[in-house]
Amino acid sequence: MKTETLEKRSDRALRIIEMLRIEYPDAKCSLDFTTPHELLVAAILAAQCTDVRVNMVTPELFRKYPNVEAFANADYAELEEMVKPAGFFRNKSRAIIESARQIVSDFGGKVPETMDELLSLNGVGRKTANLILGVAYKKPAIIVDTHVKRVSKRLGLTENEDPTKIEFDLDKILPEQEWTHFNHLIIYHGRAICKAPTPLCGSCVALSLCPFGQERLGKHRK
Numbered sequence: 659m660k661t662e663t664l665e666k667r668s669d670r671a672l673r674i675i676e677m678l679r680i681e682y683p684d685a686k687c688s689l690d691f692t693t694p695h696e697l698l699v700a701a702i703l704a705a706q707c708t709d710v711r712v713n714m715v716t717p718e719l720f721r722k723y724p725n726v727e728a729f730a731n732a733d734y735a736e737l738e739e740m741v742k743p744a745g746f747f748r749n750k751s752r753a754i755i756e757s758a759r760q761i762v763s764d765f766g767g768k769v770p771e772t773m774d775e776l777l778s779l780n781g782v783g784r785k786t787a788n789l790i791l792g793v794a795y796k797k798p799a800i801i802v803d804t805h806v807k808r809v810s811k812r813l814g815l816t817e818n819e820d821p822t823k824i825e826f827d828l829d830k831i832l833p834e835q836e837w838t839h840f841n842h843l844i845i846y847h848g849r850a851i852c853k854a855p856t857p858l859c860g861s862c863v864a865l866s867l868c869p870f871g872q873e874r875l876g877k878h879r880k
Contacts, residue, residue: 662814664830664831667814667815667831668830668831668832670814670867671813671815671831671832672832672833672836673867674813674864674867674868675832675836675839675840675843677863677864677867678843678844678846678847678863678864679839679843680863681846681847681863682842682843682846682847682850685839685842685843685845685846686842687789687793687842688709688710688713688845689701689704689709689712689713690713690716690717691716691794692720693794694768694769694790694794694795695725695726695729695758695761695769696716696720697789697790697793697794698757698769698779698782698786698790698794699716699719699720699729699754700712700713700716701786701789701790702750702753702754702757702781702782702786703715703716703741703744703750703754704744705746705750706745706746707744707745707746711743711744712744714743715740715741715743715744718740719740719741722740723737725767726758726761726762726767726769727758727762727767729754729755729758730755730758730759730761730762732754732755732758734751734752734755737751737754737755738751741754749781750781752780752781753780753781753782754781756780756781757779757780757781757782760778760779760780761779764778769790769794771791771795771797773787773788773791776790776791784802784821784822784825785801785802785803785821787799788800788801788802788825789801792837792838792841793838796838798834798835798837798838799837799838800825800828800829800832800837800838800840800841801838801841802821802822802824802825802828802841803841803845804848804854805844805845805847805848805849805852806824806828806840806841806844806845806848807819807821807824808848808852808854809844809847809848809852810824810827810828810844811824811870812852812857812868812869812870812871813864813867813868813869813870814868814869814870815827815828815831816828828840847862847864857870857871857874859871859874859875860875
């Protein structure tokens with residue numbers, strides 16, 4: 659559907675959202691947290707790790723380090739041992755401690771609320787920054803993770819591979835009030851149906867609006 663206008667693509671995207679909203683009425687961020695900083699820590703741990711595993715690690719972690727100051731003063735070796743089940747524990751521990759120190763020294767102990775300030779923190783890219791803005795601070799934010807990258811392209815909502823370019827493509831066709839929830843819906847759909855590498859196109863509620871699924875099933879029928 660490369661030839662469709664932005665207006666038509668936007669209309670199709672909204673129809674897809676409505677279908678997914680009915681299919682996944684309880685869609686929400688699957689990382690457990692109670693504060694913006696807890697979400698930041700969970701997001702750092704979630705890199706190349708499942709949310710389920712992260713949620714197994716964070717309860718004990720947040721008990722031992724109850725606030726950003728505690729993380730800023732954490733012992734590297736002790737933190738590494740606690741986050742080891744989430745993988746890449748040395749890099750993640752460094753990012754958690756150093757970002758906490760930045761938050762204390764540069765932002766008075768409060769996780770910042772702007773994209774530029776969040777991107778200044780160690781270990782924070784656009785995906786994590788948008789997650790904090792959209793989920794913790796309830797600001798319109800387009801969160802492009804692996805599910806959004808894969809499913810958005812299959813749905814014909816973008817032709818790009820780069821997450822930042824995908825974010826800007828979605829920005830043009832989705833109303834702001836749908837930005838953050840779009841991510842939750844797509845994650846749920848990506849896990850249940852639009853899987854990598856084998857999507858269950860025949861079971862997809864949005865098949866009628868999905869160029870990838872229609873082409874794929876059409877080829878299978880030949």
